[in-house]
Amino acid sequence: MSDVLNQLGDILEQRKIATAEKSYVASLHAKGLNKILEKVGEEATETILAAKDAQSSGDNSDVIYETADLWFHTLVALSHLGERPEAVINELARRFDMSGLEEKASRADK
Numbered sequence: 001m002s003d004v005l006n007q008l009g010d011i012l013e014q015r016k017i018a019t020a021e022k023s024y025v026a027s028l029h030a031k032g033l034n035k036i037l038e039k040v041g042e043e044a045t046e047t048i049l050a051a052k053d054a055q056s057s058g059d060n061s062d063v064i065y066e067t068a069d070l071w072f073h074t075l076v077a078l079s080h081l082g083e084r085p086e087a088v089i090n091e092l093a094r095r096f097d098m099s100g101l102e103e104k105a106s107r108a109d110k
C-alpha cells in the first residue's frame, strides 16, 4: 500500500520543478500554500458530504473518490512544506504499539 504513496511522493517531488501550464501539482505550488490548504479544506468538506450520502445510499464509491482527492491534496501540502508521504507512514507506524487513548494522553505533553 505504501508503495503507491512512495511512488506518488516521487511524482510530487518531480512536480516541484515542473511548469504550471503542464502540471496540476506545479500549478498548486505556484499559487502557494494558502491555495493548497484551501483545496484541502474543500476536499475535506466534499469527503464529509460523500460519507453522509454513502450512509444513506449504501454506495461508497463517491466517498472513496473524495477521500483520494483529500489524501492527494494533503500530500501536496506536505510536499510544499518539504515533507514526503513516508513521514506520515512512519508516524502511523510509530503508533502501532500505542492505544488511541495512550496516544491522546501523550499529545497533552506537546
Ligand SMILES: N=c1c2ncn([C@@H]3O[C@H](COP(=O)(O)OP(=O)(O)OP(=O)(O)O)[C@@H](O)[C@H]3O)c2ncn1[C@@H]1O[C@H](COP(=O)(O)O)[C@@H](O)[C@H]1O
Binding pocket: 008, 011, 015, 022, 023, 024, 025, 026, 039, 042, 068, 069, 072
Ligand atoms: N492523484 C492526483 C489527483 N487527484 C486529484 N487531482 C486533481 O485535483 C483536482 C481536484 O480539484 P476539484 O475537484 O476541485 O477540481 P477543479 O475544479 O479542477 O479544481 P480547481 O480548479 O477548483 O482548483 C482535479 O484537477 C484533479 O485532477 C489530482 N491530480 C494529480 N494527481 C497525481 O499527481 C500526479 C501529477 O499530476 P500533474 O501535476 O497534473 O502532472 C498525477 O499523475 C497523479 O498521480
